[in-house]
Amino acid sequence: MPVDRLLPTDEAYELIELTRAIADKTLDPIVDAHEKAETYPEGVFATLGEAGLLSLPYPEEWGGGGQPYEVYLQVLEEIAMRWAAIGVAVSVHGLACHPLATFGTPEQQQRWLPEMLGGATIGAYSLSEPDAGSDAAALTCRATATDDGYRIRGTKAWITHGGIADFYNLFARTGEGSRGISCFLVPGDLDGLSFGRPEEKMGLAAVPTTSASYDDALLPAERRIGEEGQGLSIAFSALDSGRLGIAAVATGIAQAALDEAVAYAKERQTFGTAIIDHQGLGFLLADMAAAVDAARATYLDAARRRDRGLPYSRQASVAKLTATDTAMRVTTDAVQVFGGNGYTRDFRVERFMREAKITQIFEGTNQIQRLVIARGLAAR
Incomplete structure (x- = not known):
């Protein structure tokens, strides 16, 4: 609905x-x-x-x-x-x-x-590596400055739209330490850039997620975004917005699961009445609806702060944490509403449950969100 x-x-x-x-x-x-x-x-x-x-x-x-x-x-x-x-x-x-x-x-x-x-091209974000996820300062993919531009060697991981996107934001090492990361705009057809086999994922199967390998790929210097060493600050400046995007997606998954569960509960009958009229199930659906509304409220609060130029990093982490945990809980409860039918692929709720899980992991795991929130409280 x-x-x-x-x-x-x-x-x-x-x-x-x-x-x-x-x-x-x-x-x-x-x-x-x-x-x-x-x-x-x-x-x-x-x-x-x-x-x-x-x-x-x-x-x-x-x-x-x-x-x-x-x-x-x-x-x-x-x-x-x-x-x-x-x-x-x-x-x-x-x-x-x-x-x-x-x-x-x-x-x-x-x-x-x-x-x-304008929508003529599709982009992808290339920050994570096989051994560097939330710890972005541990990146090892290296871009070496030459007279012709930058020679790039290394591997990136977990790229949504990998192998299909028209451009990639690449974060690669140009120096040492956390201030040795730079940002580059890489065309998808760059010589020396190749992509691995799409990951066999639990959900979100229609859009590929791949690794990327740079084998002495030469990138013109004009495609560096910002100054050398500014990469992590560029990456982190976008992460709060990205977390809000995932919060909105997670809320959408939860709302879809709630809608399917309500529709099914109105049609399915036991003991001569629709199961939504049984108090135990009606209360479960009410809790699901309250959780979805609360998740939406958290991401909207953070977005409004962002729109007004106010600090919103902690609120973005709260929204990401709240909305994605809600999506996991609501989709699990939706499967429960469907009973045995919910465990089959004849109904969408089992897919919603699988899709909800990844939202607790990418754009910073929910454990990382708790860390961000706690640090924000300590700094107040």
Whole structure:
């Protein structure tokens, strides 16, 4: 069922309605087949790009939508309600546009931003490595400065849209220590760049996640974003926004699971009455609904702080932690509502449960979120 939203402008309401119409027409009819077959949905991102849904929070002068973050996140939730993998990939694309949009030179922005924000190209984020996840300062992939640019050697991991994206934000070592990381904008067809076999994942199967290998790949110096050694600050500046994206996706998964559970509970009858009318199950659904509403409220609070230029790092971690734990709990309860049917692949709730799990892990595990929150409290 459609979520009753509180939005700041009439334009925002129209945007949500557009998103729902596209998602219902383009995403919902094909999601089950693609997720089951683990096949990539060709053309879907072009459709979203043509509708202007891929880069909503960026300035209109570069091809973005000029929307506040609280609106963008609700669009992301609507997409994720129909197809979590697409919601994640849209969030990652927005994250991949951030370094150039925020730290690029005017010349770099004029050259590359319009097609990135206008939906002509899809981006990916390349920060993690096989032995460096949340500990980004431990990166070993190295970019060595030469007269011709940078020679890049090393391996990156867990890249959403790996092998398909048109560009990658690469974070590689140019010096020593935490201040020895730099940021680069890498074209997907760079010589010396290759991708591993897609990971066999528990969920989000329709959009590939791969490793990437750089074998003396030569990248022009003009594709470095920011100064040498500025990479980690660039990466960290985007992580709070990325966490809010995952919070919105997780809320969308939870809302979809709740909707399926309510619909089933209205139809399924035991002892001569719909199971939703049994108090034990009705109270379970009520708890699920309260949890979803609370998750949405946390990400909207953080987004509104972001839109007003207020500090929001702790609130972003709270939102990511709350929304993703909620998604795991609500999807598990949705399977319970379906009983034995929920354990089969004949119904969507088992997929929602598998998809919810990864939201507790990427963009910083929920243990890392607790660490961020605790440090924020200690610093107050």
